[in-house]
Amino acid sequence: MNLKDKVFNAGIVGCGGAGFPTHVKYNANPEHLIINAAECEPLLRTDRYIMLNFADRIIAGCEAVCAQLGAKDCTIALKSAYTEEIAELEKAIKAKKSAVKIHTFPSFYPAGDEQVMVYEVTGKVVPPSSIPLEVGCVVSNVATILAVSDAAEDKPFTHKYLTMTGEVGEPTVLHVPLGTSFKDCLKLAGGANIEDYFVISGGPMMGKPLTKEQALKSVVTKTTSGFIILPADSRLPSVHLTPVEHTINRAKAACIQCSYCTELCPRHMLGHPIQPHKIMRKLASGSIEAIADSEEAINALLCCECGVCELFACPMQLQPRKVNSLVKKELAKRGVRYQKEDKEYIANANREYRKIPTKRAANRAGAGKYYDYEIKNCKSFEPKQVKIPVSQHIGAPAEPVVKKGDSVKCGDLIAACPEGKLGANIHASISGTVSAVGLEITIKK
Ligand code: SF4
Ligand code: SF4
Structure with missing residues (x-):
């Protein structure tokens, strides 16, 4: 069986983002493999924890994927500040006499955006609304590569590494079975320091906002990279909880057309025709529906929702990202898609000077207090019960192949990717008895 089939069987999806099924991404023949x-x-x-502790497995995974794709080279791209991680990777490269290369850049946000990363490593601009393959690249997250390394040994994707930080007793990295509750994760991190908190699942810039009540019902999935506990009265909750009408009214009244949102937009800096200030200008004299009718609206489809405009650039604390996302939804309703143009795109000459230092991004997002900390250890845990969603990836939900009362072992297939559809398999993450089957499959130890 080739690696792509093993990756499909193991149910691997991109660990760093929306959960795109990895076997589909690997159905390509790129020139360059880039590890994000x-x-x-x-x-x-x-x-960072993964690189410090599993550098040899990561290099093995890189080589296996590179060979599967037939790529000419493989480059691990990371920040130059990660000195210990770089040293571990270099040691593993040397030990394996591997041809994997390391490419470093300063700490800026969003260095991990796929299109930004392709430009940093190759100097090529991925055209608007295209994928890196258009310029001969496949980008895979480093945590995904670790999972692929397991899949090569026929181990399915059942556990996840994630960060617990913010207002917790002890910030930590966890290694837990998929379907572990947020509550259990919080306990492992020493509990919340405050009663009234808000949670971001993922990072502060692009993570998914959860009220305390929503968080207490949530579980770890294949795409959970961390939970950040923040005071309910801090900046991020207020940004995320602002009602849409209020966002629109403020944008109409307060946008001073300074165009900082455009000048700092990482996609605009790559030469893409996205100009959020123009969409905000249109909003001053109309509704989201009226913007969707305009010529400018189509460029909202190029927004990757990185949050730079909203959390960093705008001096009036307006929300171009949210406005773009509303315009995108309206265009999707109308079935409007971006029409690609056959032309060459050139990055803006000022791009280098408009990179946003990561720490400043955290400060402006109101999360700077939690920026400087070190993690050396990881806590593993096996809960008494897991609730595993059948949809934790892009594509069709997996179809359960177990029923209530069945006994399962960790690693058994419990829901299969529907034949011929985009999706991913799902496996039991603990051994036990299936106690419920629905949108989630519950297993009790
Ligand atoms: S969120 Fe803002 S800064 Fe980021 S791509 Fe969209 S418009 Fe540009
Ligand atoms: S940065 Fe803010 S105020 Fe300036 S143009 Fe953009 S939305 Fe308007």
Whole structure:
């Protein structure tokens, strides 16, 4: 069986983002394989922990994927500040006499954006609304590569490394079975320091906001890279909880057309025609629906929702990202898609000077207090019960192949990717008895 089939069987999806099924991504023949090890989001430490502790497995995974794809070379791209991680990777490269290369850049946000990373490593601009393959690259996250390394030994994707930080007793990296509750994770991190908290699943810039009540019902999935516990009255909760009407009214009243949102937009800096200030200008005299009718609206589809405009650039604390996302939804309703142009895109000459230092991004997002900390240890844990969602990836939900009362062992297939559809298999993450089957499969030890 080739590696791609093993990756499919193991149910691997991209660990760093939306959960795109990895076997589909690997159905390509790129020139370059790039490993995203930037750990782009401020505050997360998961990828750094993995690199420090599993460098040899990562290099083995890189070589296996490189051979499967037939890529000419493989480059691990990360921040030059990760000196210990770089040393571990270099040691593993030397020990294996591997041809894997390391590419470093300063700590800036969003270094881990796929298109930004491709430009940093190759100097090529991925055209708007295209994928890195368009310029001969496949980008895979370093945590995904570790999972692939397991898949090569026929081990399915059942556990996840994640960061617990913010207002917790002891910031830590955890290694837990998929379906472990947020509550259990919080306990392992020493509990919350404050009663009234808000949670970001992922990083502060692009993570998914969860109220305390939502967080207490959530579980670790294949795409959970961390949970950040923040005071309910800090900046991020107020940004995320602002009602849409309020966002729109403020944008109409307060946008001073300074265009900082455009000048600092990482996709605009790559030469893409996205100009959020123009969308905000249109909003001053109309509704989201009216913007969707305009010529400018189509460029909102190029927004990767990195949050730079909203959390860093705008001096009026407006929300171009949220406005773009509303315009995108309206265009999707109308079935409008971006029409690619056959032309060459050139990055803006000022791009180098407009990179945002990661720590400043954390400070502006109101999470700077939690930026400087070190994690050396990881806590492993096996809960008494897991609730594993059948949809934790892009594509069709997996179809359960177990029923209530079945006994399962850790690693058994419990839900299969529907035949011929985009999706991923799901496996039991603990051994026990299936106690419920629905949108989640519950297993009790
Ligand atoms: S969120 Fe803002 S800064 Fe980021 S890509 Fe979209 S418009 Fe540009
Ligand atoms: S940065 Fe803020 S105020 Fe300036 S143009 Fe953009 S949305 Fe308007």
